Amino acid sequence: MRRRDTPHYSNEALVLATSSLQGERRVAVIRLVVVLLMAVSQVFIAWGGGETYSPPLDGVRLQAIGAYVFFSVVAIVVLLRQKPHPNRARWLPVPTTLADTSFFSFMAWHTWRLSGLFDAGMLCASLGMVLAFSVVRYSWWHVLLSTVLSGAAYALLSWVTGHGSVGRISFVLICYAALGALIALTNSDVGGMFLNLRRRDGLSRFLPKQVVDRVMQLGDASLQPVQRDVTILFSDIRDFTTLSETLDPGQVLEFLDDYFGHMAHIVMARQGIVNKFLGDGMLACWGVPDAREDHAELAMRAALDMRAKLEDINAQRVQRGLPPLRIGIGLHTGVVAAGMLGGAEQHEYTVIGDAVNLASRVEGLTKSHNVDILVSERTWLMGGGHFVGERLGEAQVKGRREAVVVYSLQGLRTATDAPAPLLRAASGT
Incomplete structure (x- = not known):
């Protein structure tokens, strides 16, 4: 009551x-x-x-x-x-x-x-x-x-x-x-x-659809802070500052609205929630507010869908004489605190923890490895059995003592592909 x-x-x-x-x-x-x-x-x-x-x-x-x-x-x-x-x-x-x-x-x-x-x-x-x-x-x-x-x-x-x-x-x-x-x-x-x-x-106005549905069905108590294992996806647009300098503010907003509309739809179609937009970046997560075992696999499938959607967007941009877009996507799986923040006037359902920071760092490594999708080892071990990828080795990230092992995500594994454990063994893991 x-x-x-x-x-x-x-x-x-x-x-x-x-x-x-x-x-x-x-x-x-x-x-x-x-x-x-x-x-x-x-x-x-x-x-x-x-x-x-x-x-x-x-x-x-x-x-x-x-x-x-x-x-x-x-x-x-x-x-x-x-x-x-x-x-x-x-x-x-x-x-x-x-x-x-x-x-x-x-x-x-x-x-x-x-x-x-x-x-x-x-x-x-x-x-x-x-x-x-x-x-x-x-x-x-x-x-x-x-x-x-x-x-x-x-x-x-x-x-x-x-x-x-x-x-x-x-x-x-x-x-x-x-x-x-x-x-x-x-x-x-x-x-x-x-x-x-x-x-x-x-x-x-402030919360993802899945969170809103949960509040409407179960009440505010359903969004009390919880600690849960989730998969975080962080993405941003490469060289966005240079791109935005050629557009006026209205065109920048129109471009981002169209781009994020496509990407957010992909996240929600894969049962994830878009946590927030950060300039030209997007933070999404799987495994909250409802826990599920396949959150890593769903996040990896969403990353591949985003890559495919970007190809469609670039095909249209090239036809209009515009330069193609490039994005970087980083995924990491770890424990976070998830819950509502804010007062009566404005709410935000957010995830906080080292896993969020590390997902952002993994996305930053896509530039140095010259790939568009990088997955941390934890994410790969949880969902990589359905995917083809390559172990790129260890990398140091800012604010973390231990090196991070990352994999490039290439696509879905077919019947002719070697199982993911064999790929890891061949890579020396």
Whole structure:
């Protein structure tokens, strides 16, 4: 159960308060329109049509109508100046519901007191409209308040005037209760769907799709920090600084958006998550938030897919007279800490650890080895059985005492290729 003092609960409450305030503004406008239409129906249509029954238009009735019109106008002005706030959203519908119920009940009672006539149908319809107003209310108890007040007003006036049998009153009350229950359930479902859509949209701005799906399904607790064995992929575009100098800022962004769109799609198609974009670089990982045994193999397959996609991109660039792109991709498998960082305003699901730094270092070695994809020995041992590669030996990387053994990733192993363990043995490992 979510605590009320958590940022997530506060955000949800503010979203509901905003929706409720918009709904109250609509109700205020409709209330005023309804009063004007009722005046037209009673004065011009009923009296003009020569109906035998018409409510007495005495001073008290005119004062009540004037007060209700004034209340309706004030409500519109006040609501237009209000800002969404959860506390105000809880009490704001209370005075308007009391005023609506009191006005229609008083009009029915005053008509009966002067003329002896009681129109149960008109009272039932007007109180039903008050109940219908609660469809835009903040919470279920607002619906309960409208249901109770409408039912109580109808039952009391029917009993006082002697125009309602037990059977008739109970039937109307059952109808009100059914309508109130339907409105409450609908409000709950629609409100829940609205919050989920808003939340998914907000999370999608900062988190990978797999992470968003996990949060929506299991809640925030599913993204508590964990320590897990993962495979990290780091890639960047070679000589990007020189390339970007020939483009204006808008063209640079357009180019990167197109390029990262293709590469991110490949990562997600291979069940990975794009952790972040770093200028012309991309950090992706496999094995989080859900653990899986084949994360190294999936990452290596994604690297080969990125190479193939780059060939397609370069073919189009050459046709347009543009220079081909070159990228470097480094992969490493190791233990990281994975979880959410950030406050209520902005979240980031990230991986932290030596494995991330080493993947970046391995990618940097692609330049000195003149290859586009390098894989650390740990990654190769976990997923290399399905691939063809070459052991390039040991290399020293910045910030690490031990040398790193790297392999060039050449492609998928076919039936005619020697198994990966034999390749390693032939290389002296």
